[in-house]
Amino acid sequence: MAFEDGLRRVVITHVTPEVDNGRFAVKRAIGETVTVEADLFLDGHDELSCEVQYASPGSSEWAAAPMQPLGNDRWSAAFSVGELGRFRYRIEGWPDAFETWRRDLQKRLEAGQDVLAELTVGAQLVRAAADRATARDRQRLLDRAGALEKDGDDALRASIALEDALSELMTKYPDKTHSTLYDRGQEIAVDPERALFSSWYELFPRSTSTETSRPGRFADVIARLPYVASMGFDVLYLAPIHPIGTTERKGKNNSVVRFENDPGSPWAIGSELGGHKDINPDLGTLADFRKLVAAARDHGMEVALDIAFQCSPDHPYVREHPEWFANRPDGSIRYAENPPKKYQDIYPLNFETEDWQALWQELRSVIEYWVEQGVRIFRVDNPHTKPFAFWEWLIEGVKSAYPDVILLSEAFTRPNVMYYLAKLGFTQSYTYFTWRNGKAELTEYFTELTQSEVKEYFRPNLWPNTPDILHEYLQQGGRPAFVARLVLAATLAASYGIYGPAFELGFNAPREPGSEEYLDSEKYEVKHWDLEQPQTLRHLIARVNQIRRENPQLQTNRGLRFHQTDNENLIAYSKSHGNGDAILVVANLDPHHLQSGWVELPPADFGLDPYAAFQVQDLLGDGRYTWNGAWNFVELDPAILPAHIFKVESRPRTERDFDQYC
Numbered sequence: 001m002a003f004e005d006g007l008r009r010v011v012i013t014h015v016t017p018e019v020d021n022g023r024f025a026v027k028r029a030i031g032e033t034v035t036v037e038a039d040l041f042l043d044g045h046d047e048l049s050c051e052v053q054y055a056s057p058g059s060s061e062w063a064a065a066p067m068q069p070l071g072n073d074r075w076s077a078a079f080s081v082g083e084l085g086r087f088r089y090r091i092e093g094w095p096d097a098f099e100t101w102r103r104d105l106q107k108r109l110e111a112g113q114d115v116l117a118e119l120t121v122g123a124q125l126v127r128a129a130a131d132r133a134t135a136r137d138r139q140r141l142l143d144r145a146g147a148l149e150k151d152g153d154d155a156l157r158a159s160i161a162l163e164d165a166l167s168e169l170m171t172k173y174p175d176k177t178h179s180t181l182y183d184r185g186q187e188i189a190v191d192p193e194r195a196l197f198s199s200w201y202e203l204f205p206r207s208t209s210t211e212t213s214r215p216g217r218f219a220d221v222i223a224r225l226p227y228v229a230s231m232g233f234d235v236l237y238l239a240p241i242h243p244i245g246t247t248e249r250k251g252k253n254n255s256v257v258r259f260e261n262d263p264g265s266p267w268a269i270g271s272e273l274g275g276h277k278d279i280n281p282d283l284g285t286l287a288d289f290r291k292l293v294a295a296a297r298d299h300g301m302e303v304a305l306d307i308a309f310q311c312s313p314d315h316p317y318v319r320e321h322p323e324w325f326a327n328r329p330d331g332s333i334r335y336a337e338n339p340p341k342k343y344q345d346i347y348p349l350n351f352e353t354e355d356w357q358a359l360w361q362e363l364r365s366v367i368e369y370w371v372e373q374g375v376r377i378f379r380v381d382n383p384h385t386k387p388f389a390f391w392e393w394l395i396e397g398v399k400s401a402y403p404d405v406i407l408l409s410e411a412f413t414r415p416n417v418m419y420y421l422a423k424l425g426f427t428q429s430y431t432y433f434t435w436r437n438g439k440a441e442l443t444e445y446f447t448e449l450t451q452s453e454v455k456e457y458f459r460p461n462l463w464p465n466t467p468d469i470l471h472e473y474l475q476q477g478g479r480p481a482f483v484a485r486l487v488l489a490a491t492l493a494a495s496y497g498i499y500g501p502a503f504e505l506g507f508n509a510p511r512e513p514g515s516e517e518y519l520d521s522e523k524y525e526v527k528h529w530d531l532e533q534p535q536t537l538r539h540l541i542a543r544v545n546q547i548r549r550e551n552p553q554l555q556t557n558r559g560l561r562f563h564q565t566d567n568e569n570l571i572a573y574s575k576s577h578g579n580g581d582a583i584l585v586v587a588n589l590d591p592h593h594l595q596s597g598w599v600e601l602p603p604a605d606f607g608l609d610p611y612a613a614f615q616v617q618d619l620l621g622d623g624r625y626t627w628n629g630a631w632n633f634v635e636l637d638p639a640i641l642p643a644h645i646f647k648v649e650s651r652p653r654t655e656r657d658f659d660q661y662c
Contacts, residue, residue: 245312
C-alpha cells in the first residue's frame, strides 16, 4: 500500500460478477440487468456508503447506482445495459461522516443527552456539502445548515437534522475525499438479444431441392423458409456455402473412393472457383445469397454461416500462400488428421508460419466480408485447434466494428479450453449436452453452467444432434428419445439448435454399430428429404418453440433449479423469472418404458400457499392438474409424450384457501 493511500479506510473485496479478476468481460444481452455485489467494510464504527459506477460504450461519463446492504458486509446494486458494446463498471466506497453523525445524534437524543454541540457539527457537514452541490440544492442545504445553527428549540433543530429529505440531499453530494475505488478495468460485453435467446435450425442448402434430378440452390432454401419459420426457429444455420475441392474429394460415407457425381464435403473449402469469400456456383450467385438473407429476415430469421478456417488442396491459398501450410519431410503439404480419422481432402492452416500476421489479417477479413453481405451470426468450426491469441485479436477487432455480430464456438474438447474460448469473446458455445443423458450427469453439468462463475461468460447452446454426432441415445431410443432430448435442449438453456430435417424426421441410423456417424451422411451426399413423413416432429417442435417465446422464464439461463424425484428415470427442474409463474419441466429419461414417481415442488418457494391446492398447466400436453403440498405424482409414457412442461400458476394466499385446508 502506498503511503499516500493511508487515509483510504474502506476495503472492497469478493466482487461479483468478475471474470479472472477483471481480465475478461462479463457477458450480458441488451436489456439485461447487471447485479454487482461485493464485500465492503472499514475499521471502527463509522457508517459506510458505496456505489457502482458504470459507463456505456465509448463514453467517459460515469453513471452511479447506490449499493444497498445485504447483511454481513455484503452490498449490492443493479443497472441495466441498453446498448451494444463494452460497458465498464467499478465500485467506490467511502466513510460517510454525515450518516455516522446522524446515527449517533439519534442515539444521543434517545438517551436524553445534550446535543447542542452536535447540531453545530452537523451544520458544518451540511455547509461542506453545499459547496459541492448545484445552485438549487446548494441553497436548500444552506437553509438547513442555518436552521441547525439557529438558537431556539433544540427538539425542532434535531427533527430537521433527522428528516429524510436532508439525508437524501446529503446523499447526492457525498464527501469522497478518502474514498476507495475498486477498478480493475472490468467490462461487460453487451450482445444482441439472440446472443442469449435463440433457436437454431441447421440445414445443407444443396439438400433443399424438391426435384430429385438436381441439388438445391439458394432459391430452394428461400422456398424452404416458411417451413423452418413455421417451427419457430429464428436462426437458419447453413453448412459451408463455398466452392468444394476435387483433389482427394471424399465419396459416400467418407469413403476415399468416390464417383463422378459425388459432391464432396462442404468443409473441404476451396477450388479453382474460389475460396472462403466465394460461393459454390452450384448454389447460386452472391446476389442470390443476399436475397436469401433478406428473405430470412422477412420470416423473422437471421442466416448464420459456417466459418471453417481450413482448405481443400485446391484452395487459392495453397497456390498463393504455400507458406501458410505445414509440410511433411517429403515436401508435400500435411493434410488434417484426428487419429485414427484422416481428412485427406483438407489442409489445416499453419498458425506457426513466419507469415502469421498476414494470415491473421486475411482470416479476419473473411468474417468481415460476410458481415458486409448482411450476415451477423457465425458458427465457428473447431476453434480450439487455432491459437487463443488469434481468436482474442479477431473477435475484438470484429466486435469493435460490428458489435451485433454473434460467434458460436463449436469446440468439443476439454472444459478449460471451452471455457477459455468463451472468455476470449465467443458469444455462445456448444456443450457436452449431447453426451449427458442421465439424471445425475445432467443435474451436475447444468448446475455448473448456471450456478457457478461460468454463468457470467459461457452461454450454452444445446444440440441434440449435429451432422457429425448421432448419439447412441437417439440411435436406440427412437421417437421418444428425440422428443425427450428436444424438450431438454429447449428448456434447460435459452439457446438450442437441431440439425434438420434429420432431427424432425427421426433419422437415427448409424454408419456402423458403436459409431456416432450417420449412415449415408449428408456431409458427403445430396439428400432429398420427404418433409411430409407421418412421423415428423415438426408440429411438436413448433409447439415447444411457441412455449419458449411465450414464457420469459425459458429465455434466460438464470433461475434454473433442479427438484428431487423418487425415480432416477425422472428429471425435474424449474425456471422462474421475476415474480411471475414458474415453469416446471418433468421428463422421462427412459425412452422405452413408462415411468412414474413423486416430484418435490415446495409451494412456499414459488410464492404459493403451502396450505392450499394449486394449479399446474401442461403447456405441452394441454392438461391441467390440481396439486397439493410439496410432493406430487407424475406418470410419463414415452409412447405418448415423455415430458411435461408445466406452468405453475401462482396466486396470493386467501382466507378462503386457509379455511378450505382446515
